[in-house]
Amino acid sequence: MTTTHIDQVSVSTQASVYFDGKCISHGVTLADGTKKSVGVILPATLTFNTGAPEVMECVAGSCDYKLPGSEVWLKSKPGDKFSIPGNTPFDIRVTEPYHYICHFG
Amino acid sequence: MTTTHIDQVSVSTQASVYFDGKCISHGVTLADGTKKSVGVILPATLTFNTGAPEVMECVAGSCDYKLPGSEVWLKSKPGDKFSIPGNTPFDIRVTEPYHYICHFG
Numbered sequence: 001m002t003t004t005h006i007d008q009v010s011v012s013t014q015a016s017v018y019f020d021g022k023c024i025s026h027g028v029t030l031a032d033g034t035k036k037s038v039g040v041i042l043p044a045t046l047t048f049n050t051g052a053p054e055v056m057e058c059v060a061g062s063c064d065y066k067l068p069g070s071e072v073w074l075k076s077k078p079g080d081k082f083s084i085p086g087n088t089p090f091d092i093r094v095t096e097p098y099h100y101i102c103h104f105g
Numbered sequence: 106m107t108t109t110h111i112d113q114v115s116v117s118t119q120a121s122v123y124f125d126g127k128c129i130s131h132g133v134t135l136a137d138g139t140k141k142s143v144g145v146i147l148p149a150t151l152t153f154n155t156g157a158p159e160v161m162e163c164v165a166g167s168c169d170y171k172l173p174g175s176e177v178w179l180k181s182k183p184g185d186k187f188s189i190p191g192n193t194p195f196d197i198r199v200t201e202p203y204h205y206i207c208h209f210g
Binding site: 003005006008009011012013014015020021022024026028029038039040042059060097099100101 | 108111118126127129143205
């Protein structure tokens, strides 16, 4: 079951543009103050770094990801989630646009 | 005065990806059912086609645009809006990411 919409949010009109536009996201704030982002990663292999811990939820497309200390690429498809600790680099490899919700904390 | 947030909306988690990712947008639905989108266009010169009439509101960055029947490129900066009739092609030229709200109808 994928999350197609997030209701009752305030959406930031300005996007965050990472890696020359290979990753684009918009911040959303829920009614209770919780912050998330919705975004898309275009075909590329990229290394991200978390600040706060993150949970990446795939809503369309797919990606492969590799966490620190692992040599294994794992696949994330619509409805799948994976967690990254805070202040941690991780790799994402995308061959079809990967649409995601990023949950923080 | 730029619109930094749109409040009390339902945001689509899946982006629309146009022109191989040169234009990325997320749909939002307001409490009264009005639909808009928030998006970004990366450096490129692109020809869009409207369905419904659109008003493009710049929230960050800038673009030049050219409407049908005109040979003149006009600049749109944060806080500026321009209108395009329905079923009409128009050109956008971007040299720094152009962040926008698209108002329909």
